[in-house]
C-alpha cells in the first residue's frame with residue numbers, strides 16, 4: 692500500500708494535463724487547493740470542470756506544499772522565473788513540471804531560491820478530460836525528484852520509473868509510441884475509407900498486435916509475409932501503397948530486427 696501523501700497541491704496551467712491531474716488527485720484523496728491558467732475565464736472554466744479547488748493568484752501559491760507546472764513546454768522557464776520573484780518560503784515547497792523533453796534545469800530559477808524541483812512525466816495521451824480519467828490507471832510516469840512523488844504516482848494508480856538523463860532520446864521514444872504511431876495508422880484509415888470497410892477493423896488489429904507485444908515481446912508478435920517468405924504478397928503491397936518509400940523503409944527495419952533477433 693502506497694504511503695499517505697499529506698501535501699497541499701496547486702497547479703499552474705489547468706489545460707489537458709493540469710485539469711486531469713487535478714481531478715485525479717481529488718479522486719484519490721489528495722488535497723488540490725486550486726490553480727490558474729493564462730486567463731481568469733479559462734481558470735474558472737477549468738475549476739468548474741475539476742469540481743474542486745479554486746482559482747488562485749500566483750501569490751496564493753504560497754499555501755501549497757507542491758506546485759505542478761503544467762504549461763506548454765515553451766512557457767515553463769518563463770513561469771519558473773516569475774515564481775522565483777515571489778516571496779515564498781521556498782525551502783518548504785516543491786515545484787514539478789510535466790514535460791518529457793526538458794530536464795530539471797528549466798526550473799533552475801526556483802532551485803536558486805531554495806525550492807525543490809522535480810519532473811513528473813505521464814506517458815499518457817491526454818486527449819480529453821473524461822477519457823483521461825477513465826483510462827490513465829496503469830499508465831507509466833517518468834519521475835525525477837523526491838521519493839514522495841513515486842508514492843504519489845502509485846496512489847494515483849500510475850507506474851513510476853526513474854527518468855533517464857537523455858531526455859531528447861527518451862521523448863523520441865514517447866512520440867514514436869503515440870503521435871507518430873497514429874500517423875502510421877492514418878494510412879490504413881485512408882485505405883479503409885477508400886475500400887468502404889470499417890476503420891475499426893484495422894484499429895482492432897493494431898490493438899491486438901500491441902496486446903501481443905505486451906504479452907510476449909515485439910519480436911515474438913511480428914506476423915506477416917516477411918516472416919513467411921511470401922515475396923509475391925510484398926510485391927502487391929508495394930503496387931498498392933501510396934507511400935512505397937515508407938513501406939520499403941519499414942520493411943527493411945522489420946527484416947533487420949527479425950534477423951538480429953534470429954527469427
Ligand SMILES: NC(=O)c1ccc[n+]([C@@H]2O[C@H](COP(=O)([O-])OP(=O)(O)OC[C@H]3O[C@@H](n4cnc5c(N)ncnc54)[C@H](OP(=O)(O)O)[C@@H]3O)[C@@H](O)[C@H]2O)c1
Nearest residue numbers: 704705706707708728729730733761762764789790816817
Ligand atoms: N498532452 C499530453 O498528452 C501530455 C502528456 C504528457 C506530458 N505533457 C506535458 O504536460 C505539459 C502541459 O501540456 P498540456 O497538453 O496540458 O498543454 P495544454 O493543454 O496546452 O495546457 C497548457 C495550459 O497552460 C496554461 N498556460 C499557458 N501559459 C500560462 C501562463 N503564463 N500562466 C498560467 N497558465 C498558462 C494554458 O492556459 P489557457 O487554458 O488559458 O490557454 C493551458 O491551460 C507540457 O509540459 C507537456 O509536455 C503533455
